[in-house]
Amino acid sequence: MTNGTRTEPDSAYGPGSSDDGDIYRRFLADLFGVMAYGELSAFERMSSDARFSPTLHDRTVLGRLAVREYEHFECVTEHLVKLGLDPEAAMRPFQPSVDAFHDRTRPADWFESLMKFYVTDAISDDFYQSVAARLDPATAELVLGLKEEAEPAGEVLEARLQQALADDPRLASRLALWGRRLVGEALTQAQRVVLERAVGGGHLQGPAQGVYGDELKTLFAELTRNHSRRMSRLGLTA
């Protein structure tokens, strides 16, 4: 472990030393790496899907949300640079699993893509907020600050989904099924990312250890509960 990062060509971390600060830096590289790649991917998928919106108004609203994902991506990569880390190297380890998630959850139509962004955005927000509790204050502020918006994406998407379900109640059973599939895939994905990096990157030690182990179960139970609550607000069975 001591100088394993030295020989890894894709590593975002600086020259390895095994003190706590170094382990924390690696943890931050992983955290911001997966956030950044997730946001870049969400931007691309969301803006592509926006094109199939039923109205021009929907296209512009979805476009704006996609742009916001890109702005978050830029904010996070700037922070990586400030930490002396290479954003591309930090993102790369998460590319296969995030891409696989999107490949396994291709929306069949515009309403399914709306639902996909609603569900996955909320779960990743919850996830990062929970992680933020374990970060130094400056980093926590950055992570939480990304979500402080005049008009949160979740609210915009929820309102639009409620309207769609009111316009066409037959959507409900399809979207409920799709919601269950999405939450399953998202949690599997999140778990894989955490475990892969926890084992592979040696993050079981250090200040971030609290995220792994038993607490992980508690966290995932909470993510599931919050998801069910959101589905209820849409009048759907989770």
Place this chain on the structure above:
Amino acid sequence: MTNGTRTEPDSAYGPGSSDDGDIYRRFLADLFGVMAYGELSAFERMSSDARFSPTLHDRTVLGRLAVREYEHFECVTEHLVKLGLDPEAAMRPFQPSVDAFHDRTRPADWFESLMKFYVTDAISDDFYQSVAARLDPATAELVLGLKEEAEPAGEVLEARLQQALADDPRLASRLALWGRRLVGEALTQAQRVVLERAVGGGHLQGPAQGVYGDELKTLFAELTRNHSRRMSRLGLTA
């Protein structure tokens, strides 16, 4: 012509009166309507295509250019609102032709999409700059201001295309052919938009009349010349 706009459901224009100011407002609604819809579409297509970029770096660079298109779109629609015009109504007449342009010019791969944005962005810039010369100073400033950027999209795209052509010289003949097809479609498109709106919307009168008629030929000859110059800079035959 006097109150034709009153009965048109999609009209972005306010209640019709046939004075010069009103004709100019209609011209601005058309100009900003086609700009806005063109930018919204470019944003969606570009960000979708960015996903197929060969490297993460390319994805982030293309994503940034796409976001800029969305920012221009917002800037133009804000201006329409400031003029008391409805952006969606202003965009709607141009939706079929812009969509048709994109449908007829689907890139076969990432290099073709790079080329498409390079060619079409430059032609529309040239076109709007030429129109700007006929606008009131405040409006002209807005139109020209959109193009004043620290790192113009055209330069970024040109540099990337030059690199791609240096990396794989076999791309040259395919991209040259594609460039010819693109410029043909773009000019046909531009001409159709101008003529349709000129005839349908009665823009042959008023301060904007200079754009139509003989000057149109001169303008299109200039657009073609500039395109050829850009192709030469890439080492391609126009």
